Amino acid sequence: MGHSQAEKAATRERVLRVASRRIRKDGVDRPGVAELMQEAGLTHGGFYKHFGSRDDLITQAAAFALAEGTAKMERSARKNTQDARAGLIDAYLAKQHRDGPATGCALVTLGAAAGRGDQQIKQAYEKQVRTYLDLIAGLDEDAEDPQGEAMLTLSALVGAVLISRAVADQEFSDDLLETVTAQLTDRASRDLPTEA
Numbered sequence: 001m002g003h004s005q006a007e008k009a010a011t012r013e014r015v016l017r018v019a020s021r022r023i024r025k026d027g028v029d030r031p032g033v034a035e036l037m038q039e040a041g042l043t044h045g046g047f048y049k050h051f052g053s054r055d056d057l058i059t060q061a062a063a064f065a066l067a068e069g070t071a072k073m074e075r076s077a078r079k080n081t082q083d084a085r086a087g088l089i090d091a092y093l094a095k096q097h098r099d100g101p102a103t104g105c106a107l108v109t110l111g112a113a114a115g116r117g118d119q120q121i122k123q124a125y126e127k128q129v130r131t132y133l134d135l136i137a138g139l140d141e142d143a144e145d146p147q148g149e150a151m152l153t154l155s156a157l158v159g160a161v162l163i164s165r166a167v168a169d170q171e172f173s174d175d176l177l178e179t180v181t182a183q184l185t186d187r188a189s190r191d192l193p194t195e196a
Contacts, residue, residue: 015057024102059121066124066127070134073105
């Protein structure tokens with residue numbers, strides 16, 4: 001790749017990174033092109049060198065945000081060497097995740113937008129859901145139904161973070177995260193093989 005092509009790719013990724021953070025924080029309807037370009041340190045005029053339209057940028061930023069989560073989930077699982085599933089649950093349901101939507105899991109912040117969005121956003125969302133399900137099922141292969149447990153776990157994780165961000169009572173929000181963490185961890189520990 002030539003120097004100018006490499007610069008163009010780096011600039012495009014910078015815009016996507018900025019846009020992915022903003023749509024996770026503010027939703028897909030709020031950030032305007034000029035605002036996003038300025039935040040990326042670029043002029044509005046350069047936008048069309050990288051994207052066909054605002055919708056094109058938002059679709060690509062959503063896919064970028066969704067895909068970014070895979071590495072985070074894998075790192076979270078590896079933190080607990082004794083029980084990778086518990087490590088993933090603890091990290092996902094942490095108060096820091098709840099309080100940081102701009103860098104948090106895009107499944108939480110983009111669910112409603114994907115539900116109302118075009119086929120490209122739905123496909124990117126579905127791809128990420130399937131990736132996470134495979135990851136979680138792989139952490140719990142001894143379960144009677146690893147895929148079913150993964151579906152339940154992912155739904156509980158995403159739902160708990162969504163609800164904990166949406167309620168007004170901070171204490172209730174904290175309690176929700178702690179309770180779902182305890183319930184999921186307890187459920188996972190019941191699936192672990194017992195040593196003879």
